[in-house]
Amino acid sequence: MARPRFDKLDPSKQAAILDAAMKEFAANGYEQASYNRIIEKAGVSKGAMYYYFDDKADLYATVYKHVQTRLVAILSSTDPVEDTAAFWQRVQQVTERLIAFTLDNPTTIALMRSAWRLQFHGDHPVLKELFEFAHQWTAQLLQQGQAVGAVRSDFPFDLMVEIVTAVDHIGDCWFMEHSELDQQTLKQWGMQYVNLLWRMLHPGLSGPASDP
Secondary structure, three states, rough: OOOOHOOOHHHHHHHHHHHHHHHOOOOOOOOOHHHHHHHHHOOOOHHHHHHHHOOOHHHHHHHHHHHHHHHHHHHHHOOOOHHHHHHHHHHHHHHHHHHHHHHOHHHHHHHHHHHHHHHOOOHHHHHHHHHHHHHHHHHHHHHHHHHOOOOOOOOOOOHHHHHHHHHHHHHHHHHOOOOOOHHHHHHHHHHHHHHHHHHOOOOOOOOOOOOO
């Protein structure tokens, strides 16, 4: 992440660097993005950029963290979940907000898409914090659901978190790759996606497998 001295930089200069970096990463992906082009568009010297960031990976992680913080603020809610219906309504609202964000922020979504495509480099340092955060967010959501009886408790919790995190990751990738679809179509698929999660997680549902 950015060195502490970046946080002390004038906010307008911070914004110029982050904006230039976001557009470059969004347009070309992490691997093909040019650090020199970012420096030029941000209007800073190469020496100054290395004064704030260790390298391109460090800058990318900072930009993504900035976007992630913004997205979490949009998707999160401080209202308590009191029962099963309220929990699944919350899941539906989060899905709808993500769809709206996808449609309204094409550059940001292109940046996020570039991060998802790095999944094939699972040990990439840029991804470590991203996946850790997704894992923690999912665990907290499932704990809220279990507390009100909306999420099953007859399954190993850590395994359930891993499965839902993976499903969410694939779902996010799909929505980001299909941002050209109209809002009504995306909303319809979003409702079906929530229904899929409900079928996976709702307590009391059983499948074809049974104890011998």
